[in-house]
Amino acid sequence: xxxxxxxxxxxxxxxxxxxxxxxxxxxxxxxxxxxxxxxxxxxxxxxxxxxxxxxxxxxxxxxxxxxxxxxxxxxxxxxxxxxxxxxxxxxxxxxxxxxxxxxxxxxxxxxxxxxxxxxxxxxxxxxxxxxxxxxxxxxxxxxxxxxxxxxxxxxxxxxxxxxxxxxxxxxxxxxxxxxxxxxxxxxxxxxxxxxxxxxxxxxxxxxxxxxxxxxxxxxxxxxxxxxxxxxxxxxxxxxxxxxxxxxxxxxxxxxxxxxxxxxxxxxxxxxxxxxxxxxxxxxxxxxxxxxxxxxxxxxxxxxxxxxxxxxxxxxxxxxxxxxxxxxxxxxxxxxxxxxxxxxxxxxxxxxxxxxxxxxxxxxxxxxxxxxxxxxxxxxxxxxxxxxxxxxxxxxxxxxxxxxxxxxxxxxxxxxxxxxxxxxxxxxxxxxxxxxxxxxxxxxxxxxxxxxxxxxxxxxxxxxxxxxxxxxxxxxxxxxxxxxxxxxxxxxxxxxxxxxxxxxxxxxxxxxxxxxxxxxxxxxxxxxxxxxxxxxxxxxxxxxxxxxxxxxxxxxxxxxxxxxxxxxxxxxxxxxxxxxxxxxxxxxxxxxxxxxxxxxxxxxxxxxxxxxxxxxxxxxxxxxxxxxxxxxxxxxxxxxxxxxxxxxxxxxxxxxxxxxxxxxxxxxxxxxxxxxxxxxxxxxxxxxxxxxxxxxxxxxxxxxxxxxxxxxxxxxxxxxxxxxxxxxxxxxxxxxxxxxxxxxxxxxxxxxxxxxxxxxxxxxxxxxxxxxxxxxxxxxxxxxxxxxxxxxxxxxxxxxxxxxxxxxxxxxxxxxxxxxxxxxxxxxxxxxxxxxxxxxxxxxxxxxxxxxxxxxxxxxxxxxxxxxxxxxxxxxxxxxxxxxxxxxxxxxxxxxxxxxxxxxxxxxxxxxxxxxxxxxx
Numbered sequence: 001x002x003x004x005x006x007x008x009x010x011x012x013x014x015x016x017x018x019x020x021x022x023x024x025x026x027x028x029x030x031x032x033x034x035x036x037x038x039x040x041x042x043x044x045x046x047x048x049x050x051x052x053x054x055x056x057x058x059x060x061x062x063x064x065x066x067x068x069x070x071x072x073x074x075x076x077x078x079x080x081x082x083x084x085x086x087x088x089x090x091x092x093x094x095x096x097x098x099x100x101x102x103x104x105x106x107x108x109x110x111x112x113x114x115x116x117x118x119x120x121x122x123x124x125x126x127x128x129x130x131x132x133x134x135x136x137x138x139x140x141x142x143x144x145x146x147x148x149x150x151x152x153x154x155x156x157x158x159x160x161x162x163x164x165x166x167x168x169x170x171x172x173x174x175x176x177x178x179x180x181x182x183x184x185x186x187x188x189x190x191x192x193x194x195x196x197x198x199x200x201x202x203x204x205x206x207x208x209x210x211x212x213x214x215x216x217x218x219x220x221x222x223x224x225x226x227x228x229x230x231x232x233x234x235x236x237x238x239x240x241x242x243x244x245x246x247x248x249x250x251x252x253x254x255x256x257x258x259x260x261x262x263x264x265x266x267x268x269x270x271x272x273x274x275x276x277x278x279x280x281x282x283x284x285x286x287x288x289x290x291x292x293x294x295x296x297x298x299x300x301x302x303x304x305x306x307x308x309x310x311x312x313x314x315x316x317x318x319x320x321x322x323x324x325x326x327x328x329x330x331x332x333x334x335x336x337x338x339x340x341x342x343x344x345x346x347x348x349x350x351x352x353x354x355x356x357x358x359x360x361x362x363x364x365x366x367x368x369x370x371x372x373x374x375x376x377x378x379x380x381x382x383x384x385x386x387x388x389x390x391x392x393x394x395x396x397x398x399x400x401x402x403x404x405x406x407x408x409x410x411x412x413x414x415x416x417x418x419x420x421x422x423x424x425x426x427x428x429x430x431x432x433x434x435x436x437x438x439x440x441x442x443x444x445x446x447x448x449x450x451x452x453x454x455x456x457x458x459x460x461x462x463x464x465x466x467x468x469x470x471x472x473x474x475x476x477x478x479x480x481x482x483x484x485x486x487x488x489x490x491x492x493x494x495x496x497x498x499x500x501x502x503x504x505x506x507x508x509x510x511x512x513x514x515x516x517x518x519x520x521x522x523x524x525x526x527x528x529x530x531x532x533x534x535x536x537x538x539x540x541x542x543x544x545x546x547x548x549x550x551x552x553x554x555x556x557x558x559x560x561x562x563x564x565x566x567x568x569x570x571x572x573x574x575x576x577x578x579x580x581x582x583x584x585x586x587x588x589x590x591x592x593x594x595x596x597x598x599x600x601x602x603x604x605x606x607x608x609x610x611x612x613x614x615x616x617x618x619x620x621x622x623x624x625x626x627x628x629x630x631x632x633x634x635x636x637x638x639x640x641x642x643x644x645x646x647x648x649x650x651x652x653x654x655x656x657x658x659x660x661x662x663x664x665x666x667x668x669x670x671x672x673x674x675x676x677x678x679x680x681x682x683x684x685x686x687x688x689x690x691x692x693x694x695x696x697x698x699x700x701x702x703x704x705x706x707x708x709x710x711x712x713x714x715x716x717x718x719x720x721x722x723x724x725x726x727x728x729x730x731x732x733x734x735x736x737x738x739x740x741x742x743x744x745x746x747x748x749x750x751x752x753x754x755x756x757x758x759x760x761x762x763x764x765x766x767x768x769x770x771x772x773x774x775x776x777x778x779x780x781x782x783x784x785x786x787x788x789x790x791x792x793x794x795x796x797x798x799x800x801x802x803x804x805x806x807x808x809x810x811x812x813x814x815x816x817x818x819x820x821x822x823x824x825x826x827x828x829x830x831x832x833x834x835x836x837x838x839x840x841x842x843x844x845x846x847x848x849x850x851x852x853x854x855x856x857x858x859x860x861x862x863x864x865x866x867x868x869x870x871x872x873x874x875x876x877x878x879x880x881x882x883x884x885x886x887x888x889x890x891x892x893x894x895x896x897x898x899x900x901x902x903x904x905x906x907x908x909x910x911x912x913x914x915x916x917x918x919x920x
Contacts, residue, residue: 535572702775773846
């Protein structure tokens with residue numbers, strides 16, 4: 001079933017941790033289920049492990065019989081045992097990532113960790129990049145990461161918190177000076193955590209609300225991001241000062257986090273204007289709590305006395321003018337000489353009153369000014385070579401997070417705006433049926449409205465509930481700007497943008513709320529960026545023309561001018577992949593960026609591309625630094641914005657060390673790409689014309705192959721719905737969003753998330769690789785020179801290298817032998833056999849051409865840590881797949897689903913997700 005793995009020596013400590021955790025899990029199985037449970041799990045595990053080494057029909061038949069003979073409740077415990085193993089492995093692997101990072105930091109200064117900020121700065125210096133150029137790069141650098149709730153993390157937060165505690169204990173067990181007593185105590189704590197994990201329910205019993213998702217998203221800001229973001233900026237400054245010692249560095253805030261959770265309305269009726277407002281309120285409450293805690297800590301630390309130091313006159317004036325104004329007598333600091341403590345007492349009180357009374361800060365800028373007064377005073381008497389980083393960190397935090405914590409994007413479907421505009425224009429007698437007009441007629445009407453200072457809405461008109469909600473959303477945005485600041489909501493995203501009118505409609509709705517205002521004297525105000533979301537193959541092709549039409553339009557051009565001639569454009573990776581295949585979708589996305597970038601340059605408009613990548617490979621997923629590197633080199637300076645999907649948040653941001661490492665890798669990549677510098681030939685290179693011609697040809701062949709199956713085969717949808725757990729996914733309470741945009745049962749209406757999730761569960765992972773092999777092989781088959789060109793592209797072109805590596809990862813996680821088990825779920829055996837053989841043939845073709853391009857003997861030979869992780873997990877995922885097939889088969893026979901049986905199916909889904917570290 002798979003080649004034997006060559007063990008990686010660097011993973012010995014990881015294997016030790018896994019062995020320790022496995023032993024503890026075995027003991028817990030005996031304690032809770034008796035020797036029978038332990039023996040059953042061990043027997044199945046050994047059979048699967050043997051089959052992974054060398055397929056044996058007798059063992060396979062014995063395994064199938066063993067699994068089919070397990071009855072509930074033993075079966076449920078077996079499923080949970082394998083699932084628990086993955087939660088333990090995930091914690092161990094997280095700790096091993098931290099261990100590897102610490103290993104580099106324990107070396108002498110000559111050994112620098114690859115993809116670290118220091119490695120990037122060293123590369124800049126070695127390439128003779130001068131200080132002034134680096135400073136210019138820093139001021140053009142922009143990376144914004146936007147957390148989303150879809151697909152929501154399949155693992156419950158309580159499970160994640162246990163994983164976090166386990167990882168911390170494993171980290172502490174690595175301490176070289178542990179006494180025997182300390183080690184025993186830690187191992188006892190570890191055993192207790194594993195026991196609690198076993199005794200914790202891993203399934204949610206209710207679908208999470210939007211505000212539940214908001215709470216989960218805020219958890220990462222609270223636990224790691226609030227502290228890690230300023231530390232990344234500080235590390236850039238430290239490394240530059242170390243390597244360019246004669247320069248004084250100004251590191252601007254180039255790295256920020258935003259959010260969609262609570263603002264993404266597309267297809268989610270649960271996201272109302274009230275929910276969005278409550279989201280903003282919760283974000284502010286959290287950030288104010290964080291500021292208050294830091295200020296209290298600083299007040300304890302900064303005990304300087306005017307009897308020992310001379311403080312600034314500015315600070316003394318501040319205290320004399322502010323203390324009586326903002327502090328009642330009982331809250332004043334009792335020691336008058338401790339001036340910094342007195343100042344912090346004022347700030348703490350004002351932070352506590354934000355949003356409650358006039359005593360509170362009215363903006364984050366006011367708090368920043370007060371902190372700057374203290375900082376300037378400290379600089380007068382503190383040694384210049386040893387800055388007080390604590391207050392500088394807080395200043396950076398206030399600059400980054402303001403009083404809004406994270407900028408909230410609002411997104412909605414273009415059809416929703418059109419429906420509202422159609423109703424409004426009918427009511428005011430401008431157009432009887434706007435939706436049926438031609439695009440030219442729509443643009444003409446919308447431009448006239450935008451050029452008219454008078455309001456359009458009739459205040460006493462009775463609009464439908466949907467239109468009223470749409471109007472309230474824009475009114476809420478205006479209110480949010482007044483209450484939380486304009487950074488609280490700065491972009492409105494229009495999904496399924498197909499024409500210029502889709503953006504103009506949003507501007508008209510913004511105009512009615514006062515977000516876009518043309519005064520009678522001709523002065524224009526515009527306070528909301530409107531961004532198209534280009535996602536289908538057709539939309540990506542049409543994107544450059546849509547934007548050019550808008551840039552030619554005076555009314556839209558004036559709107560952009562007010563906003564600094566900046567245009568954001570979102571690129572969707574999910575729907576394009578769903579309707580065109582991953583290889584074609586990625587090339588169309590890449591090509592669209594180049595064309596829009598060149599066109600925007602002609603109009604002297606700055607761009608920011610927003611990459612709507614999913615966590616899974618079928619939706620544009622992959623390592624964050626590789627995602628950045630794979631963009632067209634000339635667009636890096638435009639600013640990069642990328643979604644961080646719900647399912648990757650725990651793997652990247654649950655632990656502070658790993659959050660730091662993830663963001664450090666992204667920053668390092670961004671610095672090198674912006675400077676077009678690297679020790680590796682693939683980094684920062686512009687592509688060659690023959691590379692583009694090659695990928696265009698490959699893409700066309702792949703698209704034809706993909707669509708011949710997905711749209712051309714009349715039985716494909718039957719195969720997909722029956723040979724995957726698609727029907728059962730809806731019962732897994734992992735998100736507030738419905739599985740389909742509309743309940744019509746059409747493929748077009750199915751969201752990309754369940755589309756990918758279902759294929760992942762059945763181990764086919766079709767969206768992540770299918771048809772790429774045909775495209776690549778058809779090109780390579782034309783001669784040796786064609787294959788050599790592909791090999792050259794892999795070495796020198798980051799986009800192509802990332803594409804090939806992601807295809808390798810997809811094939812590595814897919815397992816055709818296991819996938820074959822799901823054929824028994826398809827009622828028509830002939831359909832199952834025919835379509836599966838098509839998939840199998842394409843799998844083998846894709847694997848063969850990938851190995852020819854990379855020159856490797858096995859998939860992912862160049863990344864042994866990932867390769868070993870996949871091999872380690874497979875024998876434990878297999879039993880869950882076998883059990884899932886048996887359970888679904890039994891479940892689908894029932895007219896009324898048995899709750900216990902459904903729970904067992906959902907447990908297998910959750911376990912496989914934990915094992916593959918992917919949902920949708």
